[in-house]
Amino acid sequence: MTNALERHKYDVLVIGAGGAGLRAAVEARESGLRVAIICKSLFGKAHTVMAEGGAAASMGNANSNDNWKVHFRDTMRGGKFLNHFRMAELHAKESPDRIWELEMWGALFDRTKEGKISQRNFGGHEYPRLAHVGDRTGLELIRTMQQKIVALQQADKREHGDYESHIKVFSELTITEILKENGKIAGAYGYWRESGSEVLFEAPAVIIATGGVGKTFKITSNSWEGTGDGHALALKAGANLVDMEFLQFHPTGMVWPPSVRGILVTESVRGEGGILTNNKGERFMFKYIPDVFKDKYADNEEEADRWYVDQDNNRRPPELLPRDEVARAINSEVKAGRGTEHGGVFLDVSKRLSAEVIKKRLPSMWHQFYELAGVDITKEAMEVGPTCHYVMGGVEVEPDTAAAVGVPGLFAAGEVAGGMHGSNRLGGNSLSDLLVFGRRAGMGAAAYVKQTTAAPVSDATIAAAAARIEAPFARSGGENSYSLHAELQEVTHNLVGIIRTGTELKDAIEKIAEIRKRSANVAVTGGRKFNPGFHLAFDLDNMLLVAESTAKSAISREESRGGHTRDDFPGMDSAWRQHNHISSFDGNQVNVRKQTLPFMPKELFDLFEVDELKKYMTPEEIAKGGSN
Known part of the structure; x- marks a missing residue:
């Protein structure tokens, strides 16, 4: 097996080729590192292209009263004050620079009569704030970032002659496992979707930028790639997910x-x-x-x-x-x-x-x-x-570096990362989120790589990863992945959808556990080439972990807030605002615990009127008036 195994070595491995992944890759490459970009489908077909309305940034082109403080307030209000304040602050402050940067790289935004970037109105934003390209803004973002990647490749070719080892895109490749050695990231393992041939990537830093989880549900705006791969990969690697109960319909x-x-x-x-x-x-x-x-x-x-x-x-x-x-x-x-x-x-x-x-x-x-x-x-x-449409929950990260909490060398950005949007994302904040935290993930990974020593992947780790890919072919007469996926989607649609109750969530958790038990017997017939049942066997495992995280977080949160509505607990509870839900995976099941939210510093706290804060915070929190 090892003789036929395709091997690559890079400094940074980016899983996902949407807006966040490409922006992270640019930042890491411009820091002088060798970067690989993994694309599950075709390069350029990222779900980012479906973001049509625009990218929110307080440039003040439509209304000069707009600024980062107003944008920060709108974002916190939209998230019902469950956002990580630091992520919302960084996003509001840095979004304009990321839009202007994108324009310098060739993005063709719609213009005002004065020649400024046009900004349109969107739900939850006080002022018209969305920089847009008609209703094709996400497509323009991806087009611009692709051209930037090509420009970096051409620059490497001119300078080094062989640019392949500096930044390369691997299209139509699925990552099945993030690899660790001695508690640190060592790379990732996967296979080519066309042939099924296995691939090993050795890299001391991995950035997850895989997007959302929509295909866990029966009706979704997500394309086929949105199977929660990054969320599940992070869980299996020992990272946490935060606030997975919050799904935006x-x-x-x-x-x-x-x-x-x-x-x-x-x-x-x-x-x-x-x-x-x-x-x-x-x-x-x-x-x-x-x-x-x-x-x-x-x-x-x-x-x-x-x-x-x-x-x-x-x-x-x-x-x-x-x-x-x-x-x-x-x-x-x-x-x-x-x-x-x-x-x-x-x-x-x-x-x-x-x-x-x-x-x-x-x-x-x-x-x-x-x-x-x-x-x-x-x-x-x-x-x-x-x-x-969108999952607010995701990998728990450090705001300034996008580093996954508790897993050295792992980073996450974009929809797969949690914390930025709280309980509900405002329209237009997703595209600027990709740019702001994609860049920060690239910076964080580059800084980490430069101060760490890469650990080689052991033969035992490789053998275990290969055995997991082969397992569905070794079974006979087992479960069908398509049938189980359809059952899972019915469960999530009917019991973990837009309106939830404790009784239905309990039923969902039991049903998901039963499907997960049966999924251990999924069998795949035929060869590895052009075999969609082979692909779904791995996607299904990821979606089951995501669904379990969502249902268990939802049953624990006994209130309605943002994208989480409990019919049996219809109001917001200021005591619940103080807690995030942290999901972890012990190898057998997802466990959910409460974690106290970090408290806003005084300079941010003072941006809000006390009467407004009473809707979200306890009297004790308001009395503190912000931390020092």
């Missing part, structure tokens, strides 16, 4: 026709004036405005121009309330029998904008639904409903 995914089920309808549609109505034609979001605002909204103007006044005295359409609130509102309308025939509500932008403007401002939305579903959004409403 984007309020507007297509529910009909079937050809586009789950595909995201970007928040930009609502940002550009799209309105939500139920099957009675009611613009129902006004019923779900927080009570404090209900005496300050217009109900006698033109339907498309109705608005309410928010806590900062800004006129806003109710469709731009934070995503968790919009998703719950849609879910309530459907459950009350006011939904569409196919279990959603209507989203219509054609009443507000002309066909010409829609095609200009929302070109991807118009084109993909017209071509894939025969729905012309310039003339008709879309049927939309909540779709599993």
Whole structure:
């Protein structure tokens, strides 16, 4: 086996080729290190391209009153104050620089009449703050980062003649295991998806940037790659996951026709004036405005121009309330029998904008639904409903370095990392998150590599990793991975979805444990070449760990906050705000414990009014007034 094993040695191994992974790779390479980038699918097909609305950064181009402090406040409010304050602070402070940097590397943002980067409105943001490229911002980010990688490769070629050992992309390769020696990261093991041939990467630092967990659920905006690989790899390597109960069900995914089920309808549609109505034609979001605002909204103007006044005295359409609130509102309308025939509500932008403007401002939305579903959004409403979109929980990391807590040499950035978004992510914060913490992960890994000694991977470690890949082929008459995956998705959809109860979560935990037990007998027939059942056998194991972490964290949190709604505990509890949930894996099951949240320093605490903090914090916390 070892004679045929493909081997590579690098300083930094980046697992994931989305925005966070590529930004981390650039930073590590520019620090003088040799970098490998692992891409599960084709290079350029990262799920980042599906982020359409824009990247949030307080550049102040649309409103000069915007600044990092306002962005920080919005992010903490959106996360219901469960965010790691330091991550939210770094993100708010550094996002503008990352956008301008991206522009210098060739990103072609939409412009204002004055020639500045255009910034649009988005739910939960006080000011228009999202730098955008029509509704293709994620695609432009990936295109720009790809070109930057190519430029680095060409620079290496000019300088060294052979640039392969300095930065290289390995496409269509799955990592099955992160390897450790003497408690430290030593590399990773995986296989080529086309041939099944095994590959060993030796590297003292590994950056996980694998994205989300959406394929754990039945209806999701995530593409096939989103199987929670990074979350599970981190758990198995000894790292922790934080706050896995918080899943964002984007309020507007297509529910009909079937050809586009789950595909995201970007928040930009609502940002550009799209309105939500139920099957009675009611613009129902006004019923779900927080009570404090209900005496300050217009109900006698033109339907498309109705608005309410928010806590900062800004006129806003109710469709731009934070995503968790919009998703719950849609879910309530459907459950009350006011939904569409196919279990959603209507989203219509054609009443507000002309066909010409829609095609200009929302070109991807118009084109993909017209071509894939025969729905012309310039003339008709879309049927939309909540779709599993984003996981706020992820690897527990040190904010400044993105280092995974407790595992020397392991780093995480992007959606796979937890803490930044608290209990709910604001729209647009994901793309700037990728850039800010992708860079910091690259910096952290580079600093670590330069002060550590790489440990060679032992033959015993290699043999164990190879045996795990071969195991499904050695079984006969076992379970089918497709059937088990379908069962898991039914469990998560029905019992761990947008509205949860203790009884259903207990049932889910038992069912997930049973599926996990049966998954140990998954058998794969045929060879390794072009065998999707072979791939799913490993993806399934990852998704089961993620689902177990989510369900156990959710049953422990006896309150409703952000992306976690308990029907049996409908309100927020300020005592629960003081705790994160930490998931760890003992080799047999996921264990969840409480961990006290770090307290905001006084200079950040003082950015909020005491009356607002009373909604989130205990009197004792408020009395402290921030730590010194």
